[in-house]
Amino acid sequence: MNIQPLLNYISKIVALTDEEITFLTSQVASRKYLKGQYILQQGDINKSVCFVVSGCTKMFYVDTDGQEHILMFAVEDWWSSDLGSFISQTPSDFNVQCIEDTECIVFSYNNMEETYAKIPKLERLFRKTIEKAFVASQKRIVRNFSMSAKERYLIFKDSYPEIEQRIPQYMVASYLGITKEFLSKIKSQIAFQ
Amino acid sequence: MNIQPLLNYISKIVALTDEEITFLTSQVASRKYLKGQYILQQGDINKSVCFVVSGCTKMFYVDTDGQEHILMFAVEDWWSSDLGSFISQTPSDFNVQCIEDTECIVFSYNNMEETYAKIPKLERLFRKTIEKAFVASQKRIVRNFSMSAKERYLIFKDSYPEIEQRIPQYMVASYLGITKEFLSKIKSQIAFQ
DNA sequence: AAATGATGTTAATGTAGATTAACATTTTTA
DNA sequence: TAAAAATGTTAATCTACATTAACATCATTT
Numbered sequence: 001m002n003i004q005p006l007l008n009y010i011s012k013i014v015a016l017t018d019e020e021i022t023f024l025t026s027q028v029a030s031r032k033y034l035k036g037q038y039i040l041q042q043g044d045i046n047k048s049v050c051f052v053v054s055g056c057t058k059m060f061y062v063d064t065d066g067q068e069h070i071l072m073f074a075v076e077d078w079w080s081s082d083l084g085s086f087i088s089q090t091p092s093d094f095n096v097q098c099i100e101d102t103e104c105i106v107f108s109y110n111n112m113e114e115t116y117a118k119i120p121k122l123e124r125l126f127r128k129t130i131e132k133a134f135v136a137s138q139k140r141i142v143r144n145f146s147m148s149a150k151e152r153y154l155i156f157k158d159s160y161p162e163i164e165q166r167i168p169q170y171m172v173a174s175y176l177g178i179t180k181e182f183l184s185k186i187k188s189q190i191a192f193q
Numbered sequence: 194m195n196i197q198p199l200l201n202y203i204s205k206i207v208a209l210t211d212e213e214i215t216f217l218t219s220q221v222a223s224r225k226y227l228k229g230q231y232i233l234q235q236g237d238i239n240k241s242v243c244f245v246v247s248g249c250t251k252m253f254y255v256d257t258d259g260q261e262h263i264l265m266f267a268v269e270d271w272w273s274s275d276l277g278s279f280i281s282q283t284p285s286d287f288n289v290q291c292i293e294d295t296e297c298i299v300f301s302y303n304n305m306e307e308t309y310a311k312i313p314k315l316e317r318l319f320r321k322t323i324e325k326a327f328v329a330s331q332k333r334i335v336r337n338f339s340m341s342a343k344e345r346y347l348i349f350k351d352s353y354p355e356i357e358q359r360i361p362q363y364m365v366a367s368y369l370g371i372t373k374e375f376l377s378k379i380k381s382q383i384a385f386q
Numbered sequence: 387a388a389a390t391g392a393t394g395t396t397a398a399t400g401t402a403g404a405t406t407a408a409c410a411t412t413t414t415t416a
Numbered sequence: 417t418a419a420a421a422a423t424g425t426t427a428a429t430c431t432a433c434a435t436t437a438a439c440a441t442c443a444t445t446t
Contacts, residue, residue, distance in 0.1 A: 063339040071331055084328035087321070093332070120313055127320040128280075134323055135277035137330040138264055139286070144337055145370045146256040149403070168423060177338045182403055184425055342433070361393060375433055377395055388446085395440070405430070412423070 001030045005053045006105045009077050013128060014121040023118055027111045033098045039080070040096040046085035048106045052078050055102025056166060059094050060174070070174040073099075073163055079129065080104070099167060149178045150186050194223045198246045199298045202270055206321060207314040216311055220304045226291045232273070233289040239278035241299045245271050248295025249359060252287050253367070263367040266292075266356055272322065273297070292360060342371045343379050 003025055010016060016024065033039060033055070040046050042062060050057075057080045060070045071094065074080035085092035086109060107115065116123040143152055153176055157164050164172060169187075170180035178186075196218055203209060209217065226232060226248070233239050235255060243250075250273045253263045264287065267273035278285035279302060300308065309316040336345055346369055350357050357365060362380075363373035371379075 061335050061339065067339065069335055069338045071334060083324060084331070087324050087328070093335070116317070120316075123313075123316060123320060124309070127316060127323065130320065130323050130327055131276060131280050134327040134330060135280070137327060137334065138277070141264060141330065141333060141337070142254050142262060142286070144334070145262045146254065146260065170423070178402095179404060180424070181405080181426085185403090188425080363393070372434060373394075374396085374435085378433090381395080390445075391443085393440100393442070396438090398436085400435070401433090402431105404432090406428085408426090410423100410425070412421100414419100414421070416417100416419080 001025070001028075003028060003030070003105055005077070006051050009051070010122075010125060013125050016119065016121065020119050020121070024115070024122070027107065027115050029106045029108070031104045031106050033102045033104070035098055035101050037102075038095060038097050039102075039104070040082060040085075040092055040094065042093060042095050043091045044085075045089055046082045046092050047110075048108045049079060049081045049083075049086060049112075050074075050096075050104040050106050052076055052080055053103040053105060055098060055100040056163075057096055057098050057102055058167075058171060059096045061094050068174055069177070070171055073160075073167065073171075073175070075163060075166075079133075083130070099171070144177060149176060149182060150189070152176050153183065153186055154190075194218070194221075196221060196223070196298055198270070199244050202244070203315075203318060206318050209312065209314065213312050213314070217308070217315070220300065220308050222299045222301070224297045224299050226295045226297070228291055228294050230295075231288060231290050232295075232297070233275055233278075233285055233287065235286060235288050236284045237278075238282055239275045239285050240303075241301045242272060242274045242276075242279060242305075243267075243289075243297040243299050245269055245273055246296040246298060248291060248293040249356075250289055250291050250295055251360075251364060252289045254287050261367055262370070263364055266353075266360065266364075266368070268356060268359075272326075276323070292364070337370060342369060342375060343382070345369050346376065346379055347383075 006028070007016075007021060030053075031050070039050060039057060052074045054076055057074045058070050059072050059074070059080065059082065060068050062068055072080075080096055082092045082094040082096065084090075085094075089109065143155065147155075153172070156172065156176060169183060173180040173183035176183065199221070200209075200214060223246075224243070232243060232250060245267045247269055250267045251263050252265050252267070252273065252275065253261050255261055265273075273289055275285045275287040275289065277283075278287075282302065336348065340348075346365070349365065349369060362376060366373040366376035369376065
């Protein structure tokens, strides 16, 4: 199993010994999904945290009216999971679905305690990763409160130009919390200045 | 210095030895603020993470139109900080202000690495705390996208009845992302069913 | 106890973005 | 290569919530 992409990612944050790498390798698994496949479904208990090696996923919530609300995308070198369901082992509020053929490296809930115990550096890595995710999430709340949809779209485009290229526009709209029709209007406004 | 409230909080999540408690005590400080005082101001670098022992704080963002947007309140046993500024030691986007006389126990940035190194259990505690905060933040994003202001108000009221009692209504409105006038309307609607 | 400031309410009017619906374009499949 | 499915656009109409403004109530200070 090739976990090199994960090791490269980790090495940017903490340095593992050969022994730790060997142990880590024994604790994770590689998984491949086709475009359209679900990694997690609303209501199921999330048993795993995925590191995306290639491809792209979306995490979304389907509300009582059947409307889909995208919370995040994950591409190469990102983490993709419903952390809430994972940490409390309760039914998930979210779906995680592949929007391209996707390859992941997977940590499973049962191994997690042992992995943290044997490699405390990984606990540090996850602490830092989640700190950043939390900060980004707070900033998104602020933007949703204080900025217009147009401003939010421009920031998204600017922050994630690669992602905007590879996903359909109606998913960008969903991520921004607006309808595809309104995003279409915004884009035509921008085109004419 | 009385750090008992912090120790009680910690003991619910991880068990510290006497030695660890002694060390921890040497690393934190107690601080008192009056109602209205700022613990952190937008633009300043956040040097500390506060555990609230008594009182209440609000963290908020002032946008370019001078409008205030409240991200969170913190009461007894909660953490109150701009984590983004803290972890990256960059100017803060947020203000933290006391809305009651408030007493905190403070971890400072300079001690943090050492504290984690000496008491890895605290790194575990913070990982878990931030995981929960992140999950709550994601759920808030979903609610803001998929629910009406009235629904969000009812959930807030239900989730934090104590907080709703002790803060002015216009701050609840700001937290919900609506105007005080509209919250007033919602409340009168609810009163007549 | 009056005055000041902070907080809350009501109502008229305005607007960002939703909804609906019809159609255009692109991609995928048979 | 035609048909079907997925994606994107345009325009009319609607609505949740913002804005403004005037006033009411409560708390704090002098």
